[in-house]
Amino acid sequence: MKVLFITYGLSIAGGNRAIFEVANRLSDRGYYVEVLALGGDHSWFDVKVSVKYLELPKRMRTLLRAYSLIKYLRVKEYKYIDVNTFAKRLGFRVDLIRPLAEAIPNNFDAAVATYYPTALSLWLSRHEGLRLYFVQDFPELASADGHYGLRLWDLTLRIPFNAFLAVSTYIKNLILERQYNAKILVTGAGVDINVFKPSKDKLVDVKGKYKVMTIIGSNPWKGADVAIRVLSEVSRKLPIHAILVGDREFVDLLIKSVKHSFTYTVFSNVPDDLLARLYSSADAFLFTSYVEGFGLPPLEAMASGTPVVTTDCLGNRDYVIDGVNALVAKPGDVEGLANSLIKILMDEKLRERLIENGLKTAKQWSWDKVVDKFEEAIKGESQ
Template sequence: MKLVIPVVSLETGGTRFIYQLANEMVDKGHSVEIVLPENASVAWPLRAQVTRVKELTPYTIPPADFILPNFYPTVFPAWESKKGRVVRLSLGYEPLWVEDKEKALASYLIDAPIIAISQWHRQLIFQGTGRNSTVIHGGVDSTVFHPYPKKSLSTGRLSIVYILRSKEHGYTWKGIEDFWEACQNLAQLVPAFDVQVVAPEGANYQAPLPYEIVKAHSDSEMARFYAQADIFASTSYFESFSMPPLEAMACGTAVVTTDNGGNRDYTKNGENCLLVPPSDIQQLTLVLAHLLSQEKERNRLALAGLQFAQPWTWRHSADKLEALLYQLART
């Protein structure tokens, strides 16, 4: 079948869903065309056809069996083009966080099926619109995200890694201050540990303790970042799915994460990770201290997370998308 996916851009973050699903659908034998503005960023290695247009309008959308708009500004050009059946792919329920809430809400009220990326995300859409949706989870590429030797084996110092996305770049829900406060408290409980961060937007945070910025511009570099660490921490208040903790699990690293909603489909507290409530700095501190001081528990969680992540493949996600589209084609 022919799929057209209009996008505003393909930068890092949630657009990984589009890139991974597009590539997997190409590998399954479908024709996939990504349509985006001529100056838009593309951060991912696409195997799908890429078509650049001056702007996304009904006239610049190519014909297809299915058109999968995602971020709300792409929905209306797709819908008005009448060039294929529209399926609304939601990577996040935009009325909760964009300025143009009315237009964002309207993008869910057209007569098109909706795809959500977690059960929590599906519930948000239902509460906001009264409309149901089909859940297609994200995945992880275990040929890239897999274990490497821990850096602490050679240095003798345990390390915590973190993805630094600052408020100055619009990431107000990532809980960055909570992470640094917990690390500051942690330094009073655990004598020696290292903190390393990846800063995708180049943020340089004035932290209360030393940390190292690691450059990771590719998936393989990101995998090494996760894998060489002893603990990966995530402090978001909410996420539609939250891929980094799953990627860290696949890299054999113990995960500490907030219960951000979107990760509930794959996080099992005490089984494959340790969960803490968002903004609970005291509990975050204690959990990190526990894992830093308990090697056996840290290794147990890391192994359980690694085993749990194996079935969460992007091919499985593409299989579910393909099945949904074939079902829609029959109706």
């Protein structure tokens, strides 16, 4: 069978990693798989399938680069403006959904939308095979493109696709709120325990200090400012060195805004093998998102033998159990997160219990199980 994944962009992101993991493994099982993308660069991942990029008109490419730059710089006026409104202010209209719809071929047995604009493109396309929607996005993510983005996201969950593939129970419930009789399979996400595993090879080794790793994302729901404030709070009581994964310029700017006494190292554009070594180098992993569709990093940390402190960010409820395989605090609770982090660093028995149970948890979440759900949707709906 032939399967097409339709993507919006292929920059480094957890959602894109999930797409590539599934695409590669479907290919290993004998499927012919292609990925169609509006833009981006997939060189950061070892993709085994064909990736084709839609060539947009020069004026539209220029617009998108300008829009991305303005969003990155967070110019106040455009902080939550969608690309269509941005184009209108410049005097012309942009439509990314229809060109992508027209580029979707009709010679695939199944086509999988992977982000809310691609869901609309798939629905408007001439594709006659199975129409599936792999849903990883949530309201806060769509809101980054303004009210326009949020309305489109809501609309896509009301479209009668052959089946929805929800990355978590949280996402499943969002779909059911809008379409109570939708066919939904919860795929979960996976972790490759051949890559993410305990290691004695410490990439960061700072003597006399506890090492705490966290991932710093620039999107508001990632809680980056919370992470820095937690680290600052902990550093008042314990000597710590922070392992920060994220854009260096953004991280440096964020840290300057908070009075702190911890040292830190920044790693940017990190491939999986390096990320795994960073997890293993840390004495604890801190995750501060307000909301996530699934929230894969804590699971990767568990697989790497690193105890986890995380927020209750909804998507991670499928695998995180407070006091069993992680310590959990409310989103934005700096004091609660800091106290949990101190407990993990100071209580050796607690650390050992969380590490042991975390390793057991990680083994239950494989990418092969995720692909099983995709196969169930593809084969079940094609019969």
